[in-house]
Amino acid sequence: MLDLDHFKQVNDQYGxxxxxxxxxxxxxxxxxxxRPYDRIYRYGGEEFLLCMPGTTPxxxxxxxxxxxxxxxxxxxxxxxxxxxxQVTASLGVAMLDPSRSVEASIEAADTAMxxxxxxxxxxxxxxx
Numbered sequence: 001m002l003d004l005d006h007f008k009q010v011n012d013q014y015g016x017x018x019x020x021x022x023x024x025x026x027x028x029x030x031x032x033x034x035r036p037y038d039r040i041y042r043y044g045g046e047e048f049l050l051c052m053p054g055t056t057p058x059x060x061x062x063x064x065x066x067x068x069x070x071x072x073x074x075x076x077x078x079x080x081x082x083x084x085x086q087v088t089a090s091l092g093v094a095m096l097d098p099s100r101s102v103e104a105s106i107e108a109a110d111t112a113m114x115x116x117x118x119x120x121x122x123x124x125x126x127x128x
Contacts, residue, residue: 001092001109002030002067005121007046010085018078019046022087025076033066049106057095057128064091064124072122088122090114095128 004010004026011019023046030040034052043049050067052060071089078085092113096105112127119125 001043001094001106001113002048002050002071002089003044003091003113003117004046004071005088005090005117007087010087014078014085018085021079022076022085025074026071026087026089029070029074030067033063033070049109057093057126060093060095061124061126064093064126067091068122068124090116090121091124092116093124093126093128 004022007019007022010022023042027040027048030048030050034040034050037053039051041049041051052063055063068089068091071087074086076085076087077083090113092109092111092115094105094108094112096102100108108127112125116123116125
């Protein structure tokens with residue numbers, strides 16, 4: 001699970017068109033890291049669910065760390081301005097586990113992501 005940090009401030013300060021540009025840029029950034037068969041799903045306003053089949057917990061954490069750094073490295077130009085936006089993301093990583101429902105696994109990833117937000121944002125928290 002990935003959530004852009006302080007995204008409401010982007011929409012409030014720069015408008016929804018800029019917010020949309022940030023979302024598009026971020027998805028493109030993530031797609032450059034993920035494998036062709038991995039999937040990104042928009043799960044809420046600025047929240048994304050990432051599915052990486054056949055990934056070990058260690059690999060999932062490594063990819064999540066790369067995504068976290070790549071999102072923070074983005075430089076997004078505000079339309080009609082020389083202002084550059086930078087955003088960060090908090091990520092929660094959990095594994096699909098046959099002993100629990102998909103919904104419970106998503107909840108575990110979401111809970112881990114919120115732990116990251118509470119501990120300072122722009123980080124990866126795992127729940128294995």
